[in-house]
Amino acid sequence: MKLPHAILAPFSPGRLRGGLMACVLGLLMALIPLALAEGVELQQLSTQRSEDGLSLSYSAKFELPPSADDALLKGVPIYFVVETTVLRNRWYWRDARVARASRSWRLAWQPLTRQYKVSSGGLNQSYATLTEALASIRDIAGWRIAELREIEDSGSYYLEFAFRLDTSQLPRPMQIGLGAPQGWGLSIERSLPLNPDFSIKP
Secondary structure (H helix, E strand, C coil), rough: CCCCCHHHHHHHHHHHHHHHHHHHHHHHHHHHHHEEEEEEEEEEEEEECCCCCEEEEEECCCCHHHHHHHHHHHHCCEEEEEEEEEEEECCCCCCEEEEEEEEEEEEEECCCCCCCEEEEEEEEECCCCHHHHHHHHHEEEEEEEEEEEHHHCCCEEEEEEEECCHHCCCCCHHHHHCCCCCCCCCEEEEEEEEECCCCCCC
């Protein structure tokens, strides 16, 4: 006995393929945020345009991975990097990069003074606790990422932001031993459109 076409239709190959594709796409979309944020929660990110140029402020929440904390106490300095890129949309060619800025920190434990030392751009600061040292890296305000002349052109712009624990600056033997640095994953990436006044769109 043949089943009516109305009963067979939901199980047709075309419908099954379409349903399978929808499931796969849904799974990929669910995994994208996990790929772009590993152990870091971006609590605040804002930009402000002034006569001096474009400034960025951010606040990130993260804890140092146990493996990184252990290496730190054994005398291995660890590094953090934040990178920003301002791009202008172009329909006829690849988007134009108008400004790029980066900032890095070196965090080290000093056993003689029993303090943590954070170095960045030639400046050094010592802290009594790891929490205080990480706070100087987690929260940044008024960091200039573009000169005014670089963002004077009219057009549509967006910001790419990336923050990570930089394992590429670890001692070479550690990098070889780590391979894919399990337990060292600490990063976040965001791509955000900008308003005409260069503030970040909600």
